[in-house]
Amino acid sequence: MTTETNLNDPLTEWCGHSGAVVDVVSGQEIIECVRCGFRHVVPLPTVDSLIETYATEYYRDEKPAYLIHAGEDYEWATLNYRDRLDMLTAHLSVGQRSLLDIGSGPGLFLKFAADCGWRVHGIDPSIQAAAHTREMGLPVTQAFFGSENVGDLGTFDVVHMNNMLEHVPNPRELVEKASTHLSENGLICIGVPNDYNPLQEALRDKGGFDPWWIVPSHHLNYFTFDSLNRLLTAAGFRVLSQTTSFPMELFLLMGDNYVGDDALGRSCHNKRKQFELLLQRAGQGNLRRELYEVFAKLGLGREAIVIAQKA
Ligand SMILES: [Zn+2]
Numbered sequence: 001m002t003t004e005t006n007l008n009d010p011l012t013e014w015c016g017h018s019g020a021v022v023d024v025v026s027g028q029e030i031i032e033c034v035r036c037g038f039r040h041v042v043p044l045p046t047v048d049s050l051i052e053t054y055a056t057e058y059y060r061d062e063k064p065a066y067l068i069h070a071g072e073d074y075e076w077a078t079l080n081y082r083d084r085l086d087m088l089t090a091h092l093s094v095g096q097r098s099l100l101d102i103g104s105g106p107g108l109f110l111k112f113a114a115d116c117g118w119r120v121h122g123i124d125p126s127i128q129a130a131a132h133t134r135e136m137g138l139p140v141t142q143a144f145f146g147s148e149n150v151g152d153l154g155t156f157d158v159v160h161m162n163n164m165l166e167h168v169p170n171p172r173e174l175v176e177k178a179s180t181h182l183s184e185n186g187l188i189c190i191g192v193p194n195d196y197n198p199l200q201e202a203l204r205d206k207g208g209f210d211p212w213w214i215v216p217s218h219h220l221n222y223f224t225f226d227s228l229n230r231l232l233t234a235a236g237f238r239v240l241s242q243t244t245s246f247p248m249e250l251f252l253l254m255g256d257n258y259v260g261d262d263a264l265g266r267s268c269h270n271k272r273k274q275f276e277l278l279l280q281r282a283g284q285g286n287l288r289r290e291l292y293e294v295f296a297k298l299g300l301g302r303e304a305i306v307i308a309q310k311a
Pocket residue numbers: 017018033034035036037040
């Protein structure tokens with residue numbers, strides 16, 4: 001079960017955000033925020049204070065191996081990209097093939113979608129990531145989405161935000177702003193880490209683990225399927241479908257403690273890649289997709305991935 005608010009938990013209030021303190025990591029409190037409906041760090045940094053970090057430091061300091069690994073992972077990654085586009089097209093008409101990727105990173109998903117015939121545009125604050133996207137000949141705006149210098153992007157059939165909302169101090173505002181870039185019957189697709197999930201809680205309660213998923217230096221918000229769906233509903237969306245990625249906590253439960261061990265983490269990642277690719281090669285891609293939809297229904301899986309439509 002996820003952590004439940006206990007009447008004995010200390011309460012914190014900060015600038016209109018208030019709720020029980022569910023964890024304190026690196027001196028930063030995580031609250032179950034009553035106003036936002038999801039867990040987040042308090043105090044929250046300002047957008048301005050994050051711009052420098054994400055413009056220059058993130059891919060240099062936090063993700064230095066990203067592109068090397070992306071090369072090694074290409075075949076596996078395209079499985080996921082294919083799944084993502086298939087999930088979207090299931091809810092779109094034949095002519096609806098345009099996609100705005102907010103937090104597009106180095107542009108690998110954009111490239112895949114463009115190669116599949118989609119009209120695409122990326123936005124990312126990182127100078128290095130935007131340069132990589134441009135080198136592949138794809139349109140990208142190097143900026144923080146929500147800032148004044150984004151310019152006129154127009155509308156798209158899909159707005160995609162993967163591993164982005166956990167980083168920003170104003171997710172609800174960004175989802176509402178993203179919805180203004182959607183064409184009629186357009187879809188939003190959001191992927192975030194699925195945190196405080198039942199397997200993580202089991203490892204914390206009985207496995208001797210500290211809550212390793214809390215990284216307040218970069219992750220300000222901690223969503224579950226329920227809290228992400230609540231945010232989307234509050235922002236005027238109707239949730240259409242949800243899925244997840246492999247529940248990496250299974251490795252921890254089986255004794256492979258990759259927390260803080262990058263080499264073992266990479267090894268576990270390679271095992272899940274092997275699992276997914278082998279099923280695919282065996283013609284059982286549908287089984288994999290259905291399995292992950294079932295995991296999502298149970299609140300499990302490493303990510304909460306949700307597709308929703310403007311209500
Ligand atoms: Zn809040």
